Amino acid sequence: YNPFFIAMGTTIKDFLNPEFVLFGGDDPDAANYVENFYSKLHSKKVFRTTIKNAELIKQDPLSEDRIANLELLAQFHDLGKLGISDKILLKPGPLTTEEFNEMKRHTEIGYKFAMIIPNLLVIADFILKHHEWWNGKGYPLGLKGEEIPLECRILSIADAYDAMISDRPYRKSMEVNNTINELHKYAGKQFDPPLVDKFIKLIKNGFEIK
DSSP: OHHHHHHHHHHHHHHHSSTOOOOOTTTTHHHHHHHHHHHHOOOOOHHHHHHHHHHHHHSSSOHHHHHHHHHHHHHHHHGGGGGGGHHHHSSSSSHHHHHHHHHTHHHHHHHHHHHHHHGGGHHHHHHHTOOOOOSSSOSSSSSGGGGSHHHHHHHHHHHHHHHHHBBBBBOOOOOOOHHHHHHHBBBBBTTOOOHHHHHHHHHHHHHOOO
């Protein structure tokens, strides 16, 4: 058990059940636990990269409210990983098919969390959809193209870039030129092609995460 589920009067097993209906979701102790615990865990690099990417596309119609929501999404998109076993999250090697299927549930778990945290309600739908792919082969809904919210398409590139330039338990970080090649490779597959072009321009202009 962890303090969130104790506060909610349930168990992780119950909470992960797709048919589970959450009662007592206005418990401030539970909400504060999740929000505070997760904010301490998550790297700020994705946040900085996402916002820089958003600044780059300001010629597109992004209101101040949408920018604010994007900032929030950059910080809390992986909230659902609180419900995933550390054995999977910290595994020093590739995940098995079964483990990957379990990992994919973090989008739906995060959506459930966000729906009971008032400050995160506005990004709950984005949390659910942040692993959708441009070609429709992402998860959990199989959305494609502009069916995917712009906020999710921006975050997707920033999140992938951060993953590539960061050390992982199973590999070392990639060189910048290799990350550019990977972004090109997956433009039109995983990523929105015009956004990839803009982000690569940002990298070539000397953008650096600190």
